[in-house]
Amino acid sequence: MTTTAIFFLIAGLGLITWVFARARAGRFIQSGVASVHSLPSYHGWYAAMWAVVPAVLFLLVWSTVAPALGSYQVLESPLAAQLPTDAFERAAILSEARALSRNPDLKVFNDAAVQLAPLYSAADSRYAMIGALAAFLLCFAGGAFAFTRIRPDFRARTQVERTVMLGLLLASLIAILATLGIVASLIFETVRFFNLVSPFEFLFGLQWNPSDKIVDGQATGFGAVPLFWGTVFIGAIIAMLVAIPLGLMSAVYLTQYASANVRKWMKPILEILAGVPTVVYGYFAALTVAPALRSFAVSIGITDASSESALAAGLVMGVMIIPFVSSMADDSIAAVPGSMRDGSLAMGATKSETIKQVLIPAALPGVVGGVLLAVSRAIGETMIVVMAAGLAANLTANPFASVTTVTTQIVQLLTGDTDFNSPMTLAAFALGLTLFVVTLLLNIVALQIVKKYREAYD
Amino acid sequence: MLDNTATTSTKSKMSARDVKVFYGEKQAIKGVSIDIDMDNVVAFIGPSGCGKSTFLRTLNRMNDTIPIARVEGDITLDGENIYSSSMDVVQLRARVGMVFQKPNPFPKSIYDNVAYGPRIHGLAPNKAELDQIVENSLVRAGLWNEVKDRLQDSGTALSGGQQQRLCIARAIAVDPEVILMDEPCSALDPIATAKIEELIHELRGRYAIVIVTHNMQQAARVSQKTAFFHLGTMVEYGDTSDIFTNPREERTRDYITGRYG
């Protein structure tokens, strides 16, 4: 019997339990017992829960343990004594034998596996039987226990609802687990990195030229300032110079001037800009924008313009951020009470005067918060810079020069090469932690600003 | 308790003739004609949703800001049709000021709130004159003494009643001819309400004033003329004392005695 079949059987048993428990509870009501606390169906759910949940949990645990038990049994057999001693070869033969036991038509690579296959069939089916029996036992026991508890005054609903609550709570806990996972995985490797490179050198060093060479226990060339600069230059300066005016003005136009029809069509169209995957932007930047910018730069006399300029990456990233800024601006402006706008218009101000002098100043904290969020997103953006910004760790403010960013370097340091002892791998985690902390701070500050702002008008 | 000094005006400041307002398909005002003169405070009363605010907002074309709103009929200010194309709406609104139900000071300093109108209309050639305008307006709105030491504080930091007086100061800073007030006291406590009512008394005569109110006692206290609206029509318009003591219409009487609303 396969595990899936057992699952289905248990589900079926759960259904039967549900029906019977419900019927039993229903009889109380019919027999006119004074106050029945819960509806019959809750009694049904309660009993079904007891019948199914323990059995399924057991099966889940069993399905991870059983193969190992089966392997144990096979290894005990005399045939197994002839297996090679090398753990890897043995594992290969065993796993092939198991695969063969499930699907005899497979092509045989190791002949030894053929002999072991029947042993595997025997062992596996034995443990499957044991598991199935135990699961059914649990199912019956659980169901019977719950069944005996069905009484008029039994608060089945409360019990069921408590279980539901528990499920909900567990679901929420995953967020905390994920956060812990991120922090732990970053910090652990970063600490190891800082054994090789001093944090001071990492945060303030001007030379980024990483290598695996370790001299006197110290790795060199891990001064990340050029990366930080490149990140800020592309994500916080160039991209924002594009995104803020375009995003803000689009939001203003669409919310204040455009007719409902135009707004209805243009808003989703602009939002497409945010839905285009970054790898597409990256490709576009590298293939189309960067060469165009370079020829433009050359034509205006900047002959040393790089074909992977900060400008190309920043420009495209800025466009990607436009809908982000515009929707934040849109929200902030919408949150300004209409009475403010009316107040200004009633004074005889024109629309643009109202927008410039009342709406935008009033929405400013929200807009600033939104821009900070956009910055945090821009500096964490990876593919555009990986594909279009290049790897040169230059400290330059020339937009036509090539710079590199934190995320580019993380990708560069980690793709493929995952030896967790090399300072270069560890450096990627240190960069990751830095990025994490910075984006986190930006977000906290931004959300704080936005929240304060919302409160001001509530 | 009622102010019964009904005054007769020779020439009306604003007059509306057969005004109809539509929100999309729905007609909110069904032909209202009224004359408003300089000497009186006019109160609009009526149950919720009867169109008081709507009609009030036609008087300075604030309805223009609602895309689906459409106005028919004639409204004149000093004889000039305010819906004619030659009428500049920006100027109109400077001449017909408005105070709203919820105090809505700009999130700027008190000074900037009051100076906002004069600045955009270029009424003060220099800082000194602007200061003068701000001071005068605040004095006239009865707020000067309370705020003169903190003109740079934010307008939103004032109490509700002060905010509403600030809004009145802001409205009169551009030296309007008519002031429209839409339930200016409904968000205020009794003491602040009393202050505003007093202020309206003082402003009377200098500006034509129209006030919408839910509170019939208030209408009785501050106005000389009262218009009763119901379901988009103006049921009755006359001296406040008559309306409250001796309404001509059945519906008015029912409303005043609290049969509905």
Place this chain on the structure above:
Amino acid sequence: MLDNTATTSTKSKMSARDVKVFYGEKQAIKGVSIDIDMDNVVAFIGPSGCGKSTFLRTLNRMNDTIPIARVEGDITLDGENIYSSSMDVVQLRARVGMVFQKPNPFPKSIYDNVAYGPRIHGLAPNKAELDQIVENSLVRAGLWNEVKDRLQDSGTALSGGQQQRLCIARAIAVDPEVILMDEPCSALDPIATAKIEELIHELRGRYAIVIVTHNMQQAARVSQKTAFFHLGTMVEYGDTSDIFTNPREERTRDYITGRYG
């Protein structure tokens, strides 16, 4: 116009003793004691924010849903403390029904709206009985004739007044003992209001009814007893006729004559 048949009850259905309600730090009800009996409609009046709704909601523990709300004091239903741990709040709310200010039918069919309560409480063992309960409730709420042909239409497609009556039908479908109504007519037009008032008259005696209202005329029309709330305290409680014609307290008189609120 006033219904002066004040009745004396021997035993009260619900009674509150020194109830205090806090929203976080802020105290919204400052020690209110009141008895509500079967035979009367009780009206709560008072200016906005005085705590009428807050107090009403303590009576069926709807305040439990506001995390920061905290209730002190005793409230009993048929002598049983409704805040004791043995009281199941779900059953309590079935026994003390509630009708809200804004009609809030579920976005389901009219039938399902009314049947919802009986279903979750298992009041009808079969479809026929459920149909019967739905019909009875709609009849009693005076809505049957208007909707009997379209029970499967959405409850939200009804007019405001019908919706409110649907909500009343929904409340009485679980056969409660007390019905609480928080300004049930404030969102309705005069005709719908009149219908609801009439309905309250008819329901009287069968259920203990508590109604919060802003409209003093309404309180006078529908209730036999009136409680006047002010700033979180109950200033005066007595026969409606006395409260309106001859209040004992200065504050009550001021409120009734429209000095504030």
Place this chain on the structure above:
Amino acid sequence: QDPASTNEGSSRSEIRIVGSSTVFPFAKKVAEEFVNFDPERRSPILESTGTGGGVELFCAGVGANTPDIVNASRRMKKSEFERCQANGVDGIIEIVIGFDGIALAQAKNGPRITLTVEEFYSALAAQPFGKGPNKAIRWPDINPALPDTRINIFGPPATSGTRDALEEIIMEKGCKADPAIKALSDSNKEKFEDICHSIRTDQAYTDTGENDNLIVQKLSTNPDAVGIFSYSYLADNADTVRGVPIGGVEPSYATIESGEYPGARTLYFYVKKKHVDVIPGLREYVAEFLRGGEHEGYLTRIGLIAAPEKVRAEMLGRIKSLTVLDGTELK
């Protein structure tokens, strides 16, 4: 002993390959043919990690979690070999697959540059001949006869074997032109390497991703730039870029095969002996690689320079008899 190690998770049925980006295109081709030949085979999994990174992974140990093969664009270093041994990777089979050249290239429409190894070294070194930081900004700073454009070189990053080869083959040759430094190579090896192998880090040299083929496009849009990459890329893009002759020799199939071109190098891959009988298809994969690398084979069509017949025969023998590398001749 350990129950987990008897679990199926610790084995796998497809070949895992890491390593050189130079060899990557060839390995891809072979992997593709490997499956085409017998569609029931599982497709090998290839990742391009650069020779250095690949060898690190390869030498991490034996077992399903480590690669079976590492491609290398230079020979394994002694230190790497020892690390492998220390981690239990004791039987390593070395396979020579052919030759490649480190090609200098520029856009066809750029001003024609020709360099000597010495000039090239002077343009690229961090401290040319140990005489302080490199101040050459434009080509004429090195040799007035060169075109007057900025020095702008795109080259491989530190993890790549191409970079090692660049340093060891070309730069060292240029560096040794100075007799004083040549002398250093015996007396003070560290100093020698520091002078000869350090590449400048300023604007003149730009790291380009090791398997970053956009470099070709970058050259075509940037006529002044010089790119350093594998000959096979050059061969594949002959319509947009052309080779820069070094010492008068153009990079071409013939000059590399004959060893005349100074940037010629051998390509390898290394196989774990312990995996050969465990991972299905390893032998067949090696054989397929050698088949593709014959003179008119499909690999030479995409830029591999075939190894002599004799060498290939020897390699076939190695995989048949599982002859392992003994490490003594490594450097």
Place this chain on the structure above:
Amino acid sequence: MSASNPPAATASRKTDWMGDAMQRRIARRYAAERRFKFFGLAAVAISSLFLAFLLVVMVGNGAKGFITTEATLTVDLPAATGSISPDQLTGPRLSATMASIDVRRIFDQAVQAQYGKDGARYFATTAWTALRDQLIDNPNLVMGKTRFWLPTSSDIDRAAKDRSTPEAEADYAVLTQKGDVRQSFNMQFLTGSDGTDPARVGIWGALKGSLITMVVTLFLAFPVGVLAAVYLEEYAPKNRFTDLIEVSINNLAAVPSIIFGLLGLAVFLQFLSMPRSAALVGGLTLALMTMPVIVIAARNAIKAVPPSIREAAMGVGASPVQVVFHHVLPLAIPGIMTGTIIGMARALGETAPLLMIGMRAFTTTPPDGLTDPATVLPVQIFLWSDEVNRGFVEKTSAAIIVLLVFLLSMNAIAVYLRNRFETRW
């Protein structure tokens, strides 16, 4: 304007609204108004033009990717294989028969016979697999001499579509003259996998990888996200602990995606020893990334259900769980769906975190299960963008078109749902 000024008014001057200065001022103000409005319009126009430009470039480059150039090859199979009897092509013997045919050799011979010694340059290096596939599809072809259409080399393909090397142009001219070349829809692009030859590569492998990954993501992120949202929005007591959950979720939503890649690398691959390059790990990683998006969208949708509905239900005695499952969730579903689709669309377009967990490996077979090595569409695009062979430019753009079609239709569905079910209470 003869308003009567009561004598009390001392500092009042009547404004001359009709005066010249004032009229000029007003004209200036209206001009500023028009300028401002124009800037707004320009901003919208620039943004949408950029989008249009991007799409036009991609479609312009990519449309050709869906077209393949084929040349004829006449193969006399009986001559090459010896005679095969019809009963060898039936039932169980078929596959053995087909396996016995060395298609590659037959192909090489046929090419030499028809196009001479250098004839191989006309065809894609993997063209023989196309021949094999056609034979497998139609075994009866083995019985006779047939004219096959097989993909040309990518140089000739480019010559047919655009410009290529002079030699290829010449070859193409020759083929055209003989009528031995045609262009047709590139089915292989939709059904094939990664490869080295642009003439034969396809996106099916990557697309399948994407689908498997998305299924894992959806099955983890959706239930967890919705349940967490219900808990936080409806039940969570206000305390430190729930604050922590709340902060975690908000922060997770803002964490750069590449950090999730680092998490996947360190936790799933290193710590839990899950297989590298597997769709399972990709799905897990993306699920962690998508979950907060779903939580936030679901919370907003739940929040948008008016409290009056909850009060109504509670007022008739529904328990908190009943309130949520009978009323709140059904009403919030459209909003939750919208948020989920948008979150999934984002996950579908995500590249960086998957690079970290090795989903960039080259394999030529589509994954068959959760733990098989796989890649996804965006990563495939990234890898192709890096290919030397210029035939890949059009393939990259074509793959982008496919990806965009998926993403844009997902977004369109989300927008539709939002508009359709958006209820203003």
